[in-house]
Amino acid sequence: MDLPNLVERLRNGEARAIARALTLVENRGDEARELLTQVFSDTGSAKIVGLTGPPGVGKSTLGDALAKLASARGHRVAVLAVDPTSPFTGGALLGDRARMDSGSSDPNVFIRSMATRGHVGGLTGAAFEALVVLEAAGKDFILVETVGAGQDEIEVAAAVDVTVVVLAPGLGDQIQASKAGLMEIADILVVNKADRDGADLVAEETQAHTDGKPVFKTVARDGTGVEPLFEAIVSTTGERQLMESWLWNEVQEAVRERLPREAWAATLERVKAREITPHEAAEKLLESLKS
Numbered sequence: 001m002d003l004p005n006l007v008e009r010l011r012n013g014e015a016r017a018i019a020r021a022l023t024l025v026e027n028r029g030d031e032a033r034e035l036l037t038q039v040f041s042d043t044g045s046a047k048i049v050g051l052t053g054p055p056g057v058g059k060s061t062l063g064d065a066l067a068k069l070a071s072a073r074g075h076r077v078a079v080l081a082v083d084p085t086s087p088f089t090g091g092a093l094l095g096d097r098a099r100m101d102s103g104s105s106d107p108n109v110f111i112r113s114m115a116t117r118g119h120v121g122g123l124t125g126a127a128f129e130a131l132v133v134l135e136a137a138g139k140d141f142i143l144v145e146t147v148g149a150g151q152d153e154i155e156v157a158a159a160v161d162v163t164v165v166v167l168a169p170g171l172g173d174q175i176q177a178s179k180a181g182l183m184e185i186a187d188i189l190v191v192n193k194a195d196r197d198g199a200d201l202v203a204e205e206t207q208a209h210t211d212g213k214p215v216f217k218t219v220a221r222d223g224t225g226v227e228p229l230f231e232a233i234v235s236t237t238g239e240r241q242l243m244e245s246w247l248w249n250e251v252q253e254a255v256r257e258r259l260p261r262e263a264w265a266a267t268l269e270r271v272k273a274r275e276i277t278p279h280e281a282a283e284k285l286l287e288s289l290k291s
């Protein structure tokens, strides 16, 4: 598939072309850049929903249930799982990525997991580009799942139209700390695994710590409570920060790439020795990029 061919088939929404384009984006080569340049102007209108929360709370299961519902309502749906810690369930536990990528129980839902760790530009750049690819393919309801653990993941979840933070009963104490950051970026909160003991308590506590944000209870596994959640997602209009986050990410990457390592190391030593302040150092480093 050459590039013009790929772009045409991507625009037609062909699953194989989407998969191919996402692989290009994952590999972060020149071809991906060229592809994005060609399709960028016809994107921007999809509803992009972030699903984030601690590992194992049921994000993928809930994502699958929401995707099916959205598909049944006539949306063209895609689910992007960024660096999942466990594979998509889709009703059953699936082992490998090939199967995971067809893991939805609804054949009209495009599902893809994406590994971005360790890649140049990091998680954020690749994930933002992937979202644009899905939009170019005509997807109008896109769920992006990230584990709400690292700063990058949180950044992606916060940059979309609606951020849904998923919690569940039985989370350990160490989760409590990261919960505060998660609450902040949430538009909507969900306590999943409502069939388990302690779900009501978690929901009450969560409600008490949010200033009037809606808290939903769901049993993703059997679909209980998913419909009201879906309605809330559809009627929430958050402020999309995708382009701002993306641009800022690119600027940071560009600066990082262009700063000579030696200049960086030497300047850092001077800062450590308290010869110049980080502020002065930053000015000098930016100045050195001009020449």
Ligand SMILES: Nc1nc2c(ncn2[C@@H]2O[C@H](COP(=O)(O)OP(=O)(O)OP(=O)(O)O)[C@@H](O)[C@H]2O)c(=O)[nH]1
Binding pocket: 054, 055, 056, 057, 058, 059, 060, 061, 062, 084, 085, 086, 087, 088, 089, 147, 192, 193, 194, 195, 196, 218, 219, 220, 221, 222
């Ligand atoms: N009891 C109960 N189990 C659930 C529910 N939803 C999901 N699970 C189970 O919880 C486990 C984890 O579900 P996932 O959907 O993979 O959770 P996740 O948050 O995507 O996990 P990571 O991607 O690894 O962070 C699976 O065994 C699910 O079947 C629920 O509503 N109730």
Ligand SMILES: [Mg+2]
Binding pocket: 059, 060, 061, 081, 084, 085, 086, 087, 088, 145
């Ligand atoms: Mg998952």
